[in-house]
Amino acid sequence: xxxxxxxxIKGAVHHITHGGRVYYMxxxxxxxxxxxxxxxxxxxxxxxxxxxxxxxxxxxxxxIGNFTFLVGVAAAAVVLVIPAYIYHWGPIYxxxxxxxxxxxxxxxxxxxxxxxxxxRPDRFTHIMPLIGSLNWPRSMLAWDxxxxxxxxxxxxxxxxxxxxxxxxxxxxxxGFVVPLVLxxxxxxxxxxxxxxxxxxxxGGRPFWNDAILAPRFLASAFCSGPAIxxxxxxxxxxxxxxxxxxxxxxxxAELMAYAIAIxxxxxxxELFKEYYSDTNHITHAQYLYFGLKGAxxxxxxxxxxxAANVVALVLFLVPATRNNFFTLNVGCxxxxxxxxxxxxIGLVIPGLTPDTLGEIYEYVPTRHEMQVAxxxxxxxxxxxxxxxxxxIPVALGKLTYKPRDGEVLPAExxxxxx
Amino acid sequence: xxxxxPNPQDLDPNAVHGCASGGSCGCSGGTDDVSEADMDAPMDxxxxxxxxxxxxxxxxxxxxxxxxxxREFATxxxxxTGAIAxxxxxxxxxxxxxxxxxxxxxxxxxKEFLARLEREYKAKYNxxxxxxxxxxxxxxxxxxxLDLSRxxxxxxxxxxxxxxxxxxxxxxxxxxxxxxxxxxxxEMEKEKGINLEEADPYYNPDKVPREGHxxxxxxCQQCENPPCTKVCxxxxxxxxxxxxxxxxxxxxxxxxxxxxxxxxxxxxxxxxEPHLPQKDINPNTHVLGNRPRSKGVVEKCxxxxxxxxxxxxxxxxxxxxxxxxxxxxLNDPHGEIRAVLENKxxxxxxxxxxxxxxxxxxxxx
Numbered sequence: 001x002x003x004x005x006x007x008x009i010k011g012a013v014h015h016i017t018h019g020g021r022v023y024y025m026x027x028x029x030x031x032x033x034x035x036x037x038x039x040x041x042x043x044x045x046x047x048x049x050x051x052x053x054x055x056x057x058x059x060x061x062x063x064i065g066n067f068t069f070l071v072g073v074a075a076a077a078v079v080l081v082i083p084a085y086i087y088h089w090g091p092i093y094x095x096x097x098x099x100x101x102x103x104x105x106x107x108x109x110x111x112x113x114x115x116x117x118x119x120r121p122d123r124f125t126h127i128m129p130l131i132g133s134l135n136w137p138r139s140m141l142a143w144d145x146x147x148x149x150x151x152x153x154x155x156x157x158x159x160x161x162x163x164x165x166x167x168x169x170x171x172x173x174x175g176f177v178v179p180l181v182l183x184x185x186x187x188x189x190x191x192x193x194x195x196x197x198x199x200x201x202x203g204g205r206p207f208w209n210d211a212i213l214a215p216r217f218l219a220s221a222f223c224s225g226p227a228i229x230x231x232x233x234x235x236x237x238x239x240x241x242x243x244x245x246x247x248x249x250x251x252x253a254e255l256m257a258y259a260i261a262i263x264x265x266x267x268x269x270e271l272f273k274e275y276y277s278d279t280n281h282i283t284h285a286q287y288l289y290f291g292l293k294g295a296x297x298x299x300x301x302x303x304x305x306x307a308a309n310v311v312a313l314v315l316f317l318v319p320a321t322r323n324n325f326f327t328l329n330v331g332c333x334x335x336x337x338x339x340x341x342x343x344x345i346g347l348v349i350p351g352l353t354p355d356t357l358g359e360i361y362e363y364v365p366t367r368h369e370m371q372v373a374x375x376x377x378x379x380x381x382x383x384x385x386x387x388x389x390x391x392i393p394v395a396l397g398k399l400t401y402k403p404r405d406g407e408v409l410p411a412e413x414x415x416x417x418x
Numbered sequence: 419x420x421x422x423x424p425n426p427q428d429l430d431p432n433a434v435h436g437c438a439s440g441g442s443c444g445c446s447g448g449t450d451d452v453s454e455a456d457m458d459a460p461m462d463x464x465x466x467x468x469x470x471x472x473x474x475x476x477x478x479x480x481x482x483x484x485x486x487x488x489r490e491f492a493t494x495x496x497x498x499t500g501a502i503a504x505x506x507x508x509x510x511x512x513x514x515x516x517x518x519x520x521x522x523x524x525x526x527x528x529k530e531f532l533a534r535l536e537r538e539y540k541a542k543y544n545x546x547x548x549x550x551x552x553x554x555x556x557x558x559x560x561x562x563x564l565d566l567s568r569x570x571x572x573x574x575x576x577x578x579x580x581x582x583x584x585x586x587x588x589x590x591x592x593x594x595x596x597x598x599x600x601x602x603x604x605e606m607e608k609e610k611g612i613n614l615e616e617a618d619p620y621y622n623p624d625k626v627p628r629e630g631h632x633x634x635x636x637x638c639q640q641c642e643n644p645p646c647t648k649v650c651x652x653x654x655x656x657x658x659x660x661x662x663x664x665x666x667x668x669x670x671x672x673x674x675x676x677x678x679x680x681x682x683x684x685x686x687x688x689x690x691e692p693h694l695p696q697k698d699i700n701p702n703t704h705v706l707g708n709r710p711r712s713k714g715v716v717e718k719c720x721x722x723x724x725x726x727x728x729x730x731x732x733x734x735x736x737x738x739x740x741x742x743x744x745x746x747x748l749n750d751p752h753g754e755i756r757a758v759l760e761n762k763x764x765x766x767x768x769x770x771x772x773x774x775x776x777x778x779x780x781x782x783x
Contacts, residue, residue, distance in 0.1 A: 048713045049672075050594045050689035059674040059687060119672020119687065119714025126652040126671050133519055133653045133669070141651035141675050203771045204645060204681025283615060356683045357604060357636060358614035 004401055008167055011399045012390040019389070030382040037375010040368050041116055049119055051368040057361035058352045060117070062369045065344030066376070067113040069224070071195045072217060072343060074106035074151065075188040076225020081181055083255060084248070093162055093172065094242055094395050096181065098232060100155045101387045102225075103188075107152045109380035116372050140198040147191045154184050159387075163394045168401050192217050199351065207284035207351040216266045217343070222259035223309075224339035226252050227332040234325070240392040250323055253331075257316040260335065264309055267342075287360070288350035297362045298349060301341045308338030519653070520666045520705065532705060539710060543694070547701045549709050552727040554660035560721055561661070561748035562732075563758040564635060565782040566765070568742035569603075571626040571633030575734035575743065576601045579637075582722060582733035583708040584700055586692035594690035600719040601637040601734060602683065608632055612765070637734075638663060638684035638719035639767060639775030646676035646685065655716075660727070661748075661776050662720050664706040672714040681768050682775075685718045721745070748776065 019027075044051050054061045077099040084095045115121055126132045127145055136142040158180050162172045196214035203209055230252055237244045274285040286292055288302045315321045315331035322328060345365075354360045365373075393399040523531060532549045539547040576599050580587070585598040604617035608630050617634070627633065644663050647655050654669040655676055677685040691713040703709040704724035711717050722732035726745070730736075735743040746753040755778070758764070762780040 047594065048688070048690040050596055055689065056677065056683070056686055059677045114673075117673070119674070119716075120670065120712075123652075123669070123671045126654070126669060127673075135649075135651050135653045139649050139651045139675070141649065141673065145651065198675075202645065202649075202679050203773075204679060204768070280615060352678070354615065356614075356681050357602060357619065358617050359619055359683075 004167075007401060008164075008399075011393075015390050015393050015399060016386050023389075027382065027385060030378045030385065033374050033378030034382065035375075037372050037378060040371030041375060044116070044368060044372060045121070049117075051366065053363055053366045053369070055361060055363075057355040057359055058349065058363040060348050060352065061363050062345065062365040062373060063113045063117040065348040066373055067110050067117070068195060068217075068347060069340055069343045070106045070110045070113065070380075071148070071192055072221030072339070073225050073228060074103045074110065075192040075218070076221040077102040077106065077229060078155070078184050078188045079222065080226060080229055080252065082185060083251060093166075094392075095233075095244070095248075096177075097159055097162060097391050097395055098236065098388070099229065100159045100184075101384060101391060102229065102232065103155045104152065104159070104387070105380045105384035107148060107155070108383050109376055110148060111152075112376035112379055113373070116376060140194060140201055143194045144191075144198060147187070147194050151184070151187050151191050154180060154187055158184065159391070163391055166394045166397070167399065169397065189218065192221055199347070204356055205351050206281035208347075210270070212266055212270060216263065216270070219259055219263035219266055220339045220343055223256060223263055223312075223335050224343075226256050226259075227335040227339075230256075230332050231329060234329070236388070236392065240388075241396065242392065249328075253316055253322045253328055256335075257313070257322070260309060260313045260316055263339075264313060267306075267309075283354055284350045287353050288346060292354065292360055295353075295360045295362045297364060298346065302346055305338045305341035305346055308334040309342070312338060519669050521653075521656070528705075535705070535709065543696055543699055543710065545696055545699050545701060547699065547703055547709070549703050549705050550724060550728075551705045552724075554658050554662075554727065557747075557749055558660045559748040559776070560640070560726060561746065561755040561776040561778065562640070562721065563744040563755055563762075563764075563778045563780055565742040565744070566632060566634060566779050567781045567783045568740045569633045569635060570740055570742075571603055571605055571621070571628075571631070572739065573603050574737045574739060575635060576603060578733040578737035579719070579722075581698070582700055582725070583719075584694055584698075584703065584710050585686075585717075586688065586690075586711075587694060587698055589693035592693060594693075596688070596690040596693065598686045598688070598692070598717070600684070600686065600717075601635050603633055603635045605631050605633055634779070635734075636682055636684070636767070637777075638721075639682050639773065639777040640719075640721065642774035642776060643772055645679040645681065645771075645773060649675045649679040651675065658706075662706075662723055662726075663718070664720055664723065665716055665718060666706070667709070667711050667715050667717070670715040672716065674716060676716060681771050681773060685716050687716050688713050742782075 052061065052063075080099050081096055115124070118124075127134065127142075129136075129146060129149065134142045134145065136146065158177060161176055165172045193214045196217040199205070199208035200210055200213040230249060233242075233244045233249060236242045271285065274282050283292060287295065288298050290296070291299050312331045312335040315327050315334070321331070349363050353363065390399070518527070520528070520531070528551055532551060535549045536547060539545070539549070579585075579600050580598075583600065585600065586596050588597040589595050602619050604614070604619050605621035605628070606612060606617050610616050612634065621628070621631075640657075640661055640663055642657075642661065644657055647657055647663060651673060652669060652671055654671070655663065655665045657663050672687070674687055677687060688711055692711055694710055699710070700708060702724060704720075704727070707720040707723035722730070722734075726732060731745055732743075735745045744754045744758055746755045748755050750756065758778065758780050762782060765779040765781070766775055767777070767779065
């Protein structure tokens with residue numbers, strides 16, 4: 001066992017440290033980002049969150065916006081597994097692995113963004129399940145801690161199992177993987193719903209206090225998550241020799257068209273409610289889209305987001321542009337941008353502006369916040385890069401266990417046809 | 419109640435004309451002229467004896483089982499910290515790991531904790547600061563009433579509050595300027611009525627009240643159904659038996675979810691290390707109230723818990739030159755609060771949110 005693990009680690013290190021020029025440059029770039037972000041965070045740790053532009057009026061900002069967006073990515077990555085099963089997309093385990101690794105990386109970034117946002121990171125044990133004093137079941141943040149960690153453990157278990165089996169040249173155990181993968185689907189829905197409830201459960205924040213927020217979160221997640229996966233699949237089939245059929249990619253794109261349409265419909269329903277009823281609660285939407293009392297900081301982002309989503313809908317809806325890889329990729333990028341704004345700053349900032357006593361404090365992230373966020377993104381991308389660099393050779397049978405001379409291996413069980 | 423507040427009827431609002439909106443005009447009377455004997459006088463007789471931070475005495479709707487787990491953890495952490503200490507760490511650095519929640523401490527532990535705080539403050543501020551832990555008195559439910567027709571917007575309450583409660587002071591020359599005030603006074607136009615979207619918290623005329631305007635000071639409403647305590651992920655904030663919503667500054671992780679949840683903008687965050695010069699320190703403190711705070715934690719109005727649990731009025735009530743502020747025991751049928759509720763027209767801020775504030779605005783005239 002120890003010998004196998006040692007061989008696995010040796011092989012993994014070999015694959016991580018060996019790659020093309022582009023790979024080395026990419027990793028070096030990510031390491032630089034992490035170092036830069038780490039330096040920014042050390043300043044923040046020393047001086048306090050005053051180096052951000054968050055203040056008592058707008059007490060959550062860029063960090064929590066990124067967190068919210070990335071929970072969606074984590075959730076959507078795994079849900080792709082369903083169509084992969086239904087439509088027999090060929091290398092199903094490879095797609096599962098990519099989805100799960102993306103989910104793991106997204107959760108790492110989520111935890112990173114929450115960690116850099118808290119004022120007393122030295123007290124992190126207080127929020128840990130069992131050893132802390134988690135305010136469960138009353139606090140939605142406590143729920144979020146639980147479901148996110150559960151989701152992380154779930155994904156790590158599935159991927160480890162598949163890869164460990166593949167390392168030994170064996171198929172994954174269906175009895176182990178299938179129930180866990182099926183369970184990971186409601187779990188994915190739960191992490192994003194709980195994150196939405198975090199906001200929608202607050203009576204004092206009318207912009208969020210809205211039953212449609214959780215459905216909107218899910219709909220937008222099924223836009224941005226697959227958008228990332230589509231591009232990843234194209235990169236990986238070129239660089240890592242993964243055999244992904246065009247038909248699979250086009251099927252995902254077709255499903256995404258529904259998600260984009262539903263997401264835009266939800267947005268329209270929300271805007272109708274705000275503008276037709278025209279109550280005092282409209283101030284937040286008004287601030288987001290048109291500005292309030294001369295404060296117009298978010299307008300450009302808000303309209304960029306709407307425009308990006310609408311154009312993406314057209315590109316994904318029309319078969320000609322959907323099946324053309326150039327326009328498809330343009331659509332993916334637009335979708336990513338649209339949802340990133342909508343669920344990040346476009347959700348958090350207008351929810352808090354004007355504040356509960358009507359004051360308008362215009363929040364714009366500082367350089368420090370950008371820097372720290374870049375570091376967290378760097379960390380997540382590096383985690384994904386390193387994991388995928390090991391996982392693909394293992395999955396493709398290029399990195400397998402080689403028994404020592406004379407070692408007796410246990411007989412493989414007969415795999416039954418399914 | 420103690421008889422320290424000025425008689426509001428005797429004061430002419432015009433007497434404070436000419437006092438700029440700040441409280442720097444030297445009329446800060448009231449805060450210092452109460453004798454030690456008064457301070458120690460119990461509020462309403464029957465103080466709770468026995469273990470104060472016992473959980474049972476404090477309204478706690480969260481899981482009972484969790485607390486046990488925490489205690490078990492404290493024990494096991496003792497072993498872990500012992501191991502770390504053996505590995506060569508210094509004893510002081512380990513305090514953070516040994517820290518348990520105030521609510522779970524037994525009385526001897528609380529005593530030890532308070533002594534440790536006093537030592538730390540002595541070292542940090544070079545001042546003798548006493549940290550008390552007077553528990554809630556039986557049968558007392560505090561409540562507050564503010565007369566909107568009387569308030570003139572002079573902001574003396576704001577500054578008396580800062581002076582009493584050891585908030586971070588302005589520090590324009592320092593690297594970070596992060597002054598904290600718990601009371602925010604909103605100026606509103608009489609024509610528009612109570613409309614928060616039109617309110618101005620930064621009004622700064624030469625004289626108050628300004629023609630055609632009225633003033634609405636807002637601080638913690640000490641809700642009976644507080645959204646802030648519900649959302650705290652680590653149970654670092656809760657409502658005490660006498661109705662005051664408090665924070666364990668040594669347990670708060672600084673996630674600010676409570677601030678997001680509060681519909682009244684009543685909570686403040688220490689974005690930087692608080693700037694509290696030695697000369698400004700109020701050395702009479704309560705562990706859940708005005709003791710000096712650290713960077714990265716949330717704080718809020720506690721109705722001067724260090725005063726009101728010892729039979730005194732909050733600093734804002736004492737300082738108010740027009741007697742717009744009333745404070746007392748909601749359970750006292752002959753008290754000031756009940757008199758206001760029974761005889762005046764009362765306005766509750768954001769009543770539709772069902773936060774059930776124990777802070778009542780009213781129209782005295």
